[in-house]
Amino acid sequence: MPPHGLRPQGRDRAWLLLLLAPTLLGLLLGALGSVVATAGLSLLHWDLLTPPGWAGLENYADLAGDRGFLKALGNTLAFSALYVPLTVAISLGIALLLNRRVTWVGLFRALYFLPVITSPTAVGLIWSWIFAQDQGLLNGIVTALGLDPVRWLGPRMVLVSVVIVNVWGAVGEGMIVFLAGLQAVPRDYYEAARIDGARPRHQLLYITLPLMVPSLFFQIVLSTIHAFQAFDYIYILTRTGTGGSTLPTVVYSIYRTGFGFFRMGDAAAQSLTLAAMILVLTLGYFRLQKRWGMPA
Amino acid sequence: MRLQASAALVCAALAASAVAVTTPARAATELTYMLWGAPSEGEVWRSVADAFEAKHPDIKVKVEVNDWSSYWQKLRVVVAGGNPPDIFAMDAPLYPDWQSRGALLNLQPYLDADPKALADIYPITLEAYRSDDGIYGLPRDFQTIVLYYNKDMFDAAKLPYPTADWSWDDLRRAAKALTLDKDGDGTTDQWGFWSEIGDPEPFWAAVVWSYGGDVISADRSHTLLAEGPARDAWHFIAGMALDDKALPTPEQLKQYGTDGFSAGIAAMTVSGHWVVPEYAERNFAWGVAPLPSGPKGRVTSVNSAGFVISKTTAHPQEAWEFVKFAAGADGQAALAKLGLAVPILKSVAEGPAYLDQPGPKIDQRVFLDALSYARIKPSFRGYEEWSTVVGDALLPVWNGDAAIDDALDEIGPAADDVLKAQH
Numbered sequence: 121m122p123p124h125g126l127r128p129q130g131r132d133r134a135w136l137l138l139l140l141a142p143t144l145l146g147l148l149l150g151a152l153g154s155v156v157a158t159a160g161l162s163l164l165h166w167d168l169l170t171p172p173g174w175a176g177l178e179n180y181a182d183l184a185g186d187r188g189f190l191k192a193l194g195n196t197l198a199f200s201a202l203y204v205p206l207t208v209a210i211s212l213g214i215a216l217l218l219n220r221r222v223t224w225v226g227l228f229r230a231l232y233f234l235p236v237i238t239s240p241t242a243v244g245l246i247w248s249w250i251f252a253q254d255q256g257l258l259n260g261i262v263t264a265l266g267l268d269p270v271r272w273l274g275p276r277m278v279l280v281s282v283v284i285v286n287v288w289g290a291v292g293e294g295m296i297v298f299l300a301g302l303q304a305v306p307r308d309y310y311e312a313a314r315i316d317g318a319r320p321r322h323q324l325l326y327i328t329l330p331l332m333v334p335s336l337f338f339q340i341v342l343s344t345i346h347a348f349q350a351f352d353y354i355y356i357l358t359r360t361g362t363g364g365s366t367l368p369t370v371v372y373s374i375y376r377t378g379f380g381f382f383r384m385g386d387a388a389a390q391s392l393t394l395a396a397m398i399l400v401l402t403l404g405y406f407r408l409q410k411r412w413g414m415p416a
Numbered sequence: 417m418r419l420q421a422s423a424a425l426v427c428a429a430l431a432a433s434a435v436a437v438t439t440p441a442r443a444a445t446e447l448t449y450m451l452w453g454a455p456s457e458g459e460v461w462r463s464v465a466d467a468f469e470a471k472h473p474d475i476k477v478k479v480e481v482n483d484w485s486s487y488w489q490k491l492r493v494v495v496a497g498g499n500p501p502d503i504f505a506m507d508a509p510l511y512p513d514w515q516s517r518g519a520l521l522n523l524q525p526y527l528d529a530d531p532k533a534l535a536d537i538y539p540i541t542l543e544a545y546r547s548d549d550g551i552y553g554l555p556r557d558f559q560t561i562v563l564y565y566n567k568d569m570f571d572a573a574k575l576p577y578p579t580a581d582w583s584w585d586d587l588r589r590a591a592k593a594l595t596l597d598k599d600g601d602g603t604t605d606q607w608g609f610w611s612e613i614g615d616p617e618p619f620w621a622a623v624v625w626s627y628g629g630d631v632i633s634a635d636r637s638h639t640l641l642a643e644g645p646a647r648d649a650w651h652f653i654a655g656m657a658l659d660d661k662a663l664p665t666p667e668q669l670k671q672y673g674t675d676g677f678s679a680g681i682a683a684m685t686v687s688g689h690w691v692v693p694e695y696a697e698r699n700f701a702w703g704v705a706p707l708p709s710g711p712k713g714r715v716t717s718v719n720s721a722g723f724v725i726s727k728t729t730a731h732p733q734e735a736w737e738f739v740k741f742a743a744g745a746d747g748q749a750a751l752a753k754l755g756l757a758v759p760i761l762k763s764v765a766e767g768p769a770y771l772d773q774p775g776p777k778i779d780q781r782v783f784l785d786a787l788s789y790a791r792i793k794p795s796f797r798g799y800e801e802w803s804t805v806v807g808d809a810l811l812p813v814w815n816g817d818a819a820i821d822d823a824l825d826e827i828g829p830a831a832d833d834v835l836k837a838q839h
Contacts, residue, residue, distance in 0.1 A: 168496040169517035187830060188805075252671045254603045273667060275817050361666060361674065362614030362807035363485070379489050381801040382513065 155395075162388035169382070179389035189390055192373035195279070196394075199354075199369065200347035202283045203290075207343045208336065210287060211294025216324075218295070219302045229299070233292035240289065244356030247285050248273070251357070278358060278367050285353045290346060294339050301335030302328065337409045341402050348398050351375075370394050444473075445734050450480045450494075451505035451723075452487035456693075457754060464750050468741045475734050495519055500726040502735045506553050508544035508720050509795040509803075515552045516797050521725040524550030526736045533740055536761045540787060541720040544795050554743045555720035557757030559688030560786035561618040562716070563587070563708065567701040569594055569606065569683040578684070582708040584623065584652060587684065591662040594683040608662040609684045610669065610676030613653075613814060614807030616641075617717050617793045618686045624649040625717075625791055626710025636796040637839070639831040641806070642824035649710070654813065654820040665815045677702075688719070689783055693755045696776045704782050718790035720760065758783050798838040805831050 128136045162179055166172035183189050218229055235243065250257045251272035259269040272281045309327050318326070329336075351371045358367040363380070365372055370390060378387030451461065458481030465477040480501065482490055487505070494500055506514065514520055527533055527550075534542065541555040565578050573594055578587070591608025598605050611619040620641075621631050629646025632639055640646060657663040669676050676682035678694055686707060695702055707716045723742065725735045741747050748759040749769040759765045771780050796802075809827045812818035 167517060168492050169514070169519045187833075248670065253667050255671050271667065273670075274815065275812065360614065360808070360811055361612060362804060362811075364614075364804055364808045364811070366811065376804070379492060380804070381798075382492075382517075 158388045158391050162392050164385045166384040167382040175385055179385045189373050192368045192370045195367050196370045203347040204343045206287045207290045208339050211291040212298050214295045215298030232295050235289045236292040240352035244353050248357055282354050297339050301332050305331045344401050444476045445731050446476045448478045448501040449503040450501040452484045453481050460754050464747045502729040503725055506722050506724045509799045512797040520552040521727045522550040536763050541760045553722045553724035555722040555760045558720040560718045560783050560790050561686050562782050563705045565684045578705040580706045584708045584710050587708045588656050592660045595662045607664045607682045610682030611686050622717050625715035628712035631794045642828050689758055690756050704778050714789045716786045716790045717793050719793035798834050802831055802834045
């Protein structure tokens with residue numbers, strides 16, 4: 121049962137609405153407005169300069185034959201398939217480790233959270249030095265071990281390298297979510313389990329993890345959305361001299377198609393396709409969660 | 417009562433002073449001029465605008481400078497939003513995209529009324545701005561591509577400097593000899609040559625032309641850069657980059673910056689005048705020479721940046737006056753001092769303002785002489801997307817991940833798709 125304090129009554133309700141109004145209005149006009157506008161745009165041919173013309177579903181049909189978009193879609197899917205499980209697993213692991221009375225626990229938590237609040241552009245540049253071919257930190261270690269230098273940002277490794285940096289940048293946020301989830305698990309459950317003779321392994325499997333399902337679910341959905349929208353680090357690490365990318369993702373393709381190539385309708389169709397994919401995945405997660413019998 | 421009275425008095429005084437301020441001069445026309453460039457360019461343009469305002473006291477010009485990529489993004493947004501700047505900078509290859517979409521004012525009527533306006537301009541710099549029914553923009557400066565060489569690296573290798581007699585094969589030999597592993601750690605740390613290689617300018621279009629090939633068909637419907645003699649040109653470039661390894665790969669270059677010559681790791685490069693102010697600050701000696709010639713002669717590329725007037729400006733006459741002023745002798749002389757480009761006026765380019773400009777003592781005439789063997793940088797509707805398709809397909813080749821012929825086979829159809837979508 122939710123605490124009473126969370127349910128505003130009577131006059132409080134009016135106040136709540138009044139105080140939330142600026143944000144709600146912003147969301148309504150800003151976010152919702154641009155979603156509707158994008159949906160409308162995706163049905164038009166529009167080059168920004170001449171009056172738009174009706175396209176119907178043509179922009180969507182054209183996506184199937186658009187080499188650039190298909191390549192970007194493949195990259196985004198491959199990226200997400202690696203990024204989501206890694207981010208969730210690693211941030212859960214860190215949260216479990218830091219949910220105990222360890223010395224310096226505050227320092228460790230701060231260290232893991234640091235990447236979240238640093239500028240991706242600045243850190244991205246440091247990572248490109250780490251990955252650099254001849255003078256990079258990583259290849260310095262690799263060659264010191266007597267191995268051949270690796271082309272970290274070459275075609276075979278670029279996906280892995282980019283995933284590493286993005287996971288590194290995201291585990292801090294996941295850790296916070298999981299720490300909050302862990303601290304909400306009532307202590308007496310563990311006490312009772314210990315009295316019944318449950319080992320730490322059993323406590324993790326039968327108490328912690330089941331009670332963490334809502335946090336896990338939340339984090340998976342969030343990571344998926346982040347994965348589909350990933351841009352900053354990828355742009356910094358993979359951009360090319362001509363303004364292209366060696367690992368173009370869908371968000372990157374949307375940006376170039378609309379603002380580089382005068383094809384706003386196509387860019388809007390790509391945006392909505394991306395949004396639809398995120399929606400389908402999220403709905404899928406919801407169904408899974410229901411099947412596990414946990415309230416969202 | 418007293419409060420009301422004094423309030424009324426204050427209002428009256430304010431109104432009177434407002435009248436006093438506005439009556440002497442007529443309401444000034446304010447023009448906005450938007451361009452890309454470094455802050456230093458903005459300052460020079462401000463001084464050009466000040467000189468213009470001194471001659472036209474009833475016109476004020478607001479100069480707004482942005483870096484290259486935010487400039488185009490911002491321009492698209494303000495034009496689409498129906499609030500375009502009165503005058504804005506244009507790059508010739510992108511001009512057809514804007515002109516064909518009706519965003520620009522036709523300057524023909526103004527030129528007809530003022531037949532001498534174009535008299536002193538190098539004709540080739542105007543060509544890119546001609547459309548079927550008139551001229552929709554004026555060039556403000558031009559760029560011819562020449563060869564830059566690092567004298568210190570040539571001296572250290574005891575090699576003679578490049579001359580006007582060089583062929584591409586001479587360049588290749590020198591580049592190979594200048595590619596060195598100076599500290600002996602097994603990896604190259606000095607390359608003989610580097611050039612930006614995604615865009616046709618500065619390097620590959622000139623090589624393709626001098627081998628007798630072409631970039632695109634005259635009717636702009638067919639990409640030719642992979643056909644016939646053009647392929648020999650690509651094999652020459654690939655030989656330098658992949659067989660001799662005389663060029664840093666894009667991945668290698670990234671470790672040093674974006675310009676290998678400026679970073680001091682490449683002995684030669686080809687570029688326009690825009691690099692001169694940057695190279696002037698480097699601590700090595702360098703010089704310029706004409707571009708080497710190919711089997712079918714010497715060809716270089718010329719491109720002109722310019723300015724255009726928005727079709728929807730409320731002050732077309734005033735905007736035209738400013739464009740005419742900036743393209744005239746005073747404006748051009750001020751711009752020549754920047755050292756970023758070559759003036760479009762013959763009288764200014766062949767006078768002291770350009771030839772004796774402040775900065776490094778290099779042979780400025782090399783850039784002027786290049787006009788006699790220059791071809792215009794390709795320019796057509798859809799240029800940006802087309803050049804992206806071409807540049808992206810070739811990138812893996814320069815990194816050693818794809819064969820040049822496979823990439824060229826792939827480029828033709830993909831680039832032609834872009835051209836087809838424009839018709």
